[in-house]
Amino acid sequence: MAATPPRGRLEGKNAIVTGAGGGIGLETSILFAREGARVLMADISEPALAKAQAKVKKIVPSAPRVETIKCDVSKESDVKAMIDSQDSWGGTDVIFNNAGIMHADDADAVDTPEKIWDMTHNINVKGVWFGSKHAVLSMRRNKKTRGSIINTASVVALVGSATPQLAYTASKGAVLALTRELAVVHAREGFRFNALCPAPLNTPLLQDWLGDDQPKRFRREVHFPTGRFGEAIEQAHAVVFLASDESSFVNGTDFVVDGGMSRAYVTPEGPAAPAPKNLGS
Incomplete structure (x- = not known):
């Protein structure tokens, strides 16, 4: 009797990833495709999307479907159109509401401009609300009995920081x-909702903000027991688990993937632990 071929952990599922043009979104799109999902990659930047899609298709040539759509998650009409586009494929099974912003002008209670506060919350909070709302409507419309919605929060929603980005922190809370x-x-x-709480990562969003300011960088790195920032792929593996039926009893969690940062008091000395390689960069 021939052995049953292995199934991908997300085989048969229609998955949407917002903020898919890079970082966690790109790495998640690659892993979703590798695990058999039909993936819709969304981002506000069409050039970034085109490059990201090409990477996914190159790394996972056997992917059943990898499509893209431009989406400004702060606009409900864009989010609705993105999610409704999956109806012809049987509706949305998984959505990773990952798109977000951390603005360079975000500061503390005194110095954060109101327009930065509003922009940050429109993208980071309204975008998650719109994605969640229309995912639920899609799942109901397509008679789904299970679904997984994963929302990107942050470890800064759980611990305080003396180097504040107040609008960002409040939005993630x-x-x-x-x-x-x-x-x-x-x-x-049967619709599960979980929040991914990444630690600071070696992604363009943070690294562009830190730039070449070594003291600013060290002030953050020193809090990691591993001695290094996290990598996007380490978050993406967690998202795959939350998206899959393996996590069927995981619901309402603050799913912390921070290398032990939020559990550390004094961190070790010595060279940093090795980091895994991202697939898309």
Whole structure:
């Protein structure tokens, strides 16, 4: 009797990834495709999307479907169109509401401009709300009995920082509360909501902000027991788990992937632990 060929962990699922043009979104798109999902990659930047899509297709040539769509997650019409586009494929099974912003002018209670506060919350909070709302409507419309919504929060929603980006921190705290509420509301429908809480990562979003300021960089690195920032692929592996049926009883969690940073008091000395290689960069 021939052995049954292995199935991908996400085979047969339609998955959407926002903020897919780079970083966690790109790495997640690669892993989703590798695990058999049909992937819709969304981002506000069409050039970034085109490059990211090409990378996914090159790394996973057997991917069942990898498509792109431009989406400004702060606009409900864009988010609705993105999610509704999956109806012809049977509706959305998984959405990773990952798109976000951390603005260079974000500061503390005194120096954060109101326009930066509003912009940050429109993208980081409203975008997650819109994605969650229309994912639920899609799942209901397509008679889904299970679904997974993963929202990108941050470890700064759990621990305080004396180097503040107040609008960003507040927005990510809102994502945690929103995710917990939705997890409870929709549990009997089989729709799970979990919040990914990454530590600072070696991604363009943070690294461009840190630049060549070594003291600014060290002030953050020193808090990691591993002695290094996290990598996007380490977050992406966690997202695959949350998206898969393996996590069927994981709901409403603040899923912390921070290398032990939020559990550390005094960190070790010596060279940093080795980091895994990202697939898309």
